[in-house]
Structures are given as C-alpha cells and as structure tokens.
Amino acid sequence: MVKRSGRRPGNQDTKASILEAARRAFAEKGFDQSSIRAIAGDAGVDPALVHHYFGTKEKLFLAAMNAPINPGELIPQALSGPREQAGERLVRMALTVWDSPAGSAAVAMFRSAMSNEWTARLLREFVVTQILRRAVASLVLDPAEAPLRTSLVATQIAGMMIGRYVLRIEPMASADREVLVAAIAPNVQRFLDDPMPEVFSSYNGGRAPGAAGAPDPAGR
Amino acid sequence: MVKRSGRRPGNQDTKASILEAARRAFAEKGFDQSSIRAIAGDAGVDPALVHHYFGTKEKLFLAAMNAPINPGELIPQALSGPREQAGERLVRMALTVWDSPAGSAAVAMFRSAMSNEWTARLLREFVVTQILRRAVASLVLDPAEAPLRTSLVATQIAGMMIGRYVLRIEPMASADREVLVAAIAPNVQRFLDDPMPEVFSSYNGGRAPGAAGAPDPAGR
Known part of the structure; x- marks a missing residue:
C-alpha cells in the first residue's frame, strides 16, 4: 500500500x-x-x-472503508468448490477471517460503519457491491431469486459476527469455530437451495422464478 | 453527574x-x-x-437502554403456543415490532449500543438478560443445549434486523414481511429443534445432550 x-x-x-x-x-x-x-x-x-x-x-x-480484507479475493475462493458445501465454506471463511488478527479491524470497521445513517450507507454499498454481487456471480442461482437468497445468507452471517465478535454473547463468543460451522452452515445452505416460499412469487411481482420481466398483474 | x-x-x-x-x-x-x-x-x-x-x-x-419496547412482555407472548411454530412467531414478532413506529427508536438504540465497547456491553446484557433468558425459560430445551440454541436464534434475528432496518439491503429492506417470515422462520425453528452437531458434544465438555456431567473421553 x-x-x-x-x-x-x-x-x-x-x-x-x-x-x-x-x-x-x-x-x-x-x-x-x-x-x-x-x-x-x-x-x-x-x-x-x-x-x-x-x-x-x-x-x-x-x-x-478501512476494509481490513478484500472480499474480492476471499468470496470467489470460498464459493469455488462443490455447490452443496458452499454454506459450509462461507461460514468457515467468515469465522476464519474474523478470528484472525484482521478480525479486530473488521469489528472496528463494522462498528463505525453502523454508527450513523451516512456510514451505514457506505457499509451497505460495501456489502452489496463487494460481497453479495460477487457471491451471486460465483453461485449458480436463479436470477429472479439470487438477490433475496444472497441477502438472506448475509443476514445469517452478519448476525453470527455480531453475536460472536461485537456483542460477544456466550456461548457464541467462545464456541469452537467448528461447532458454529456445523450448526450454522446447514441453514446458510438452505437459504441457497431450499425452494423459495410460495409467498415469494407474489412479492416478486408475480414473476415465476426464472421468468424475470414477466408482467405483474398486481401492478406492484 | x-x-x-x-x-x-x-x-x-x-x-x-x-x-x-x-x-x-x-x-x-x-x-x-x-x-x-x-x-x-x-x-x-x-x-x-x-x-x-x-x-x-x-x-x-x-x-x-432507552428501550422502545419491553421484551419481557413480548417474548413470552411470541413463545406461547405450539412449539413447532415458535420460529415463525419469533420472526413475525421481531418484524412486527421493528416495522412499527417503535422500530425507528429500536434502530437508534441498536446503533448507539453497537458504537463502542462500553455500550456494546450494555446491549449484550440487554440481549442476554431480557431476551435470551426469557426465551430459554419459555421454550422446552435441553438445558445443556439451550444457551447455544437461543444464541443461534438470536444471530439470525439480529442479522435480519440489521439487513432490513439498519443497512437496508435490498430486497430485504422492502420485502413483504410474510416473505421474510416464510423464508427465515424454518431456519430459526431448526436452530431450536435440529439435533446439535456431533462436534457440539466435545465443545460442550463431552456431555451428551441431556446427560449433563458425563465425562469427556477427549478430555476437552
């Protein structure tokens, strides 16, 4: 640098x-x-x-952003490999980065970015353009569902980080990394793979998954 | 002073x-x-x-804490009723509170509490004593597993709130509430119900679920 x-x-x-x-x-x-x-x-x-x-x-x-890591390098790495283990690799990568010396800088960045509307917008841009967009690109996902699926994954991983590193709630804070991987990865995987709920298609402008652009009868 | x-x-x-x-x-x-x-x-x-x-x-x-709501009233209410719908009721309650006028005060409280180590400790006390402890008391959970299960639930719900209300990542931010309930509740329910991962028993001092106190052959 x-x-x-x-x-x-x-x-x-x-x-x-x-x-x-x-x-x-x-x-x-x-x-x-x-x-x-x-x-x-x-x-x-x-x-x-x-x-x-x-x-x-x-x-x-x-x-x-004072970003201590470059998600552009980490995300594709975590997402390459068997698709059915993507959840596991994502959770393990997130924990490995935050358990490392870069982690305390990441906590600091996260905290300061959350502190007000202005900096929260920066953090949102960071998450969306640097993390979620890459994740969408690396994963094979229905384009109509990809944004919701990846943002659901992001909620779980962000929540895990807050619990473990920012608020340090026990037993999250001191749990063995592999316990958290084993407990959380299946839920991350389900956000990627499970059928979207019935109600999603009406939210999604009535478009059937994969049929982006179809007209919306409800006019939403 | x-x-x-x-x-x-x-x-x-x-x-x-x-x-x-x-x-x-x-x-x-x-x-x-x-x-x-x-x-x-x-x-x-x-x-x-x-x-x-x-x-x-x-x-x-x-x-x-400038808490805009009293979790002592809301949590037992959300957790009473059929156990197999506890995840759904928790997610819907969280979204309902944060979608309400009290929500913006909750965002403000959350933000200010995250801003530094001192106030983060206050937020942790709030989450642990006002939310998780009540949740444990209201749910029938193996005592050896209850703290991990409820903190896993907390990570998912906290992450959802951050994504929707603090960072406002789309499509989380403007998704219909019921879409999020349908997508997220099953994962919350699994944190409550799924067997704890194998690796948990070694983390948990070798105690088999329900057999608190059993010796750990690995000696951890």
Missing part, C-alpha cells in the same frame, strides 16, 4: 482528502454511480493521482 | 444522574451483579428514589 517517491505520493493530507471525498461520493451516490473523476474533482486533485495512490475504484472503496 | 438536592420528583437532572449511574453499573458489572442500592449510591440519591422513579431493576435497565 505505502508508496514512496515521485509526486510526493506520501502526502497524507492529499490522500486523506481523496478518501474523504470518496466516502462522501460512495455514501451519497453509491459505488456504481461514483466516478474517480468526480471524486478527484471534489478532492481538488487530478484523477491520475487518485489512480496512482489507490488503483481501481474498487480499491479506493476498500481504502475508504 | 450533576447532582441536585431535594428529591423534587420529576427532577430531570436527578433522573439523568440515576440513568447514567445505571448504564455504568450495567456495563461494568452486568445486570445481575448490579444493585439498585449501588446505583443509587453512585448517583448520590436514596435507593427509594430510584424505585420511585423507575420501579424494578429491570425497568431501570430498560430505561437506561
């Missing part, structure tokens, strides 16, 4: 201004609608300098 | 001092180890005044 030489790349004030502008942009407009050009303009620097310091927009986002 | 003299009931400064002392005590010593007497002493008031303003220790705790 730390780069020396040329253009005073160590200028911490400039970097801080860029990160601040990035946070503002990502929170206000979301990850997709934010551009490095606009962020650079807001920070009063040349876009090339943003690229030079941070690389891609995605890496800038991770830096703006 | 501002102390005024004379008990002038309704004195907001006095009430605030008591609540501040209560938060400190509950966070430092936990709910069980905190006494109204000690809290009154810390606030420089007579214990009778604490009872006068707030009633029981439990009600003082709810007031100190």
